Amino acid sequence: MSALLKSFSTFLGSSIGKKLLVALTGAVLVLFLLGHMIGNLLIFAGPDAINEYGHFLQTMLHGGGVWIARIGLLVSVVVHIVLTIQLTRENRAARTERYGYNATLQASKSSRIMILSGLTILAFIIYHLLHFTVHAGNNYGTYQVILHGENVHDVYKMVIAGFSWLPASIFYIIAMLLLCSHLGHGVSSMFQTLGLATERTRPIYEKIGSAYAALILIGNCSIPIAIYVFHYGR
């Protein structure tokens, strides 16, 4: 048993094992983003729909569901970032050893863009949590509404208020553009790492990656844009 555990941890410590974990945690985040976007789009169905959804998330499994999701997401984000940094360092060291110092300058452009877009997404997530979850510097947490005779958090009013400040909306849109670039490349690489891509299917996975990234971009940007146009732009 301990030999099995030892070879499993050796595998996870190897470059292939790390790549696999980056792909698997990426898949968790890809699924979360899709689910989160679909939930966010309920705003177009009116206040009751999104408030009911928010209330369901907060109360499922007696309030434990949201914590299970939070811990799962946090672990996925941390593992994804730490292993990506480790893999990039290992790649760089291997290249310097093989080709000398200058070769590090040739580090693939797309991997540098992935790191930059990834770090910007991390900054966005921190801002987003302070904005809508922790309610730092705002009173959105006090917004309440009566739904089916029960007092619940008014998520609808919070999102409208959150995007009423144009710089915040612009920041969200810029972050979504970087997220789109990260996802387009990340999703197709994920299929490759999971061993699903062949010479013939690679272009198909690239198209899936681009289509998914465009869907998330359009879906998420439609919210601040609609709020600006219909609530504040008139």
Ligand code: HEM
């Ligand atoms: C315009 C696009 C988006 C909107 C309108 C939006 C809206 C929201 C709202 C309203 C909440 C708080 C839910 C509540 O506590 O009632 C939330 C939480 C959250 N959002 Fe977003 N979101 C957007 C994009 C994103 C993106 C792109 C990511 C990830 C990269 C993300 C990650 C999260 C996370 C991790 C939480 C915390 C969940 C929790 O712990 O309660 N969101 N979002």
